[in-house]
Amino acid sequence: DAGITQSPRYKITETGRQVTLMCHQTWSHSYMFWYRQDLGHGLRLIYYSAAADITDKGEVPDGYVVSRSKTENFPLTLESATRSQTSVYFCASTSGALNTEAFFGQGTRLTVV
């Protein structure tokens, strides 16, 4: 099915553990994004990628690592999870043209205990 999918949908991990959130899109969109959603803050950009092997920091990149070896995949890794990283994470993609719609995954709810 065409679209953008995130996995897992829910994840509980312990402080200090490494965890990777997956994102896969089938449109061959150039741009992909990772956001975190927290109450009162809306969506904040963590990292984005303009193409395979091109990534850049967003507003809140500390504690996160991304890679993009293939156009369709954009995994987000928390190297050593902290409780402050408990959040809902959204992956999104766009074709890259201005004023075009961003397509969002359904989100991953991550709890760090």
Place this chain on the structure above:
Amino acid sequence: AQSVTQLGSHVSVSEGALVLLRCNYSSSVPPYLFWYVQYPNQGLQLLLKYTSAATLVKGINGFEAEFKKSETSFHLTKPSAHMSDAAEYFCAVETSYDKVIFGPGTSLSVIP
């Protein structure tokens, strides 16, 4: 720096009443403006977007928004609220290929 503010983190309306969700932006260049809706446990989906062709933009589900440059606003309205409109609404501004700034969101409740 670009920013988006949404007045009112929570808005309640009665079913059938007017819905008005406020969005103001600051941008040093003419922006591209969007409204997204998020239903519970789902990702965001596009409601409407502003193009320079018209200041009044119609979107899905009966929503529309008016761009007012003098007021730097892009408020979202719907003449008659429906129960299914209960959701979180986000205003967003795009000023370059990699800069989409989202507002903090407004949670809309519809009272039967």
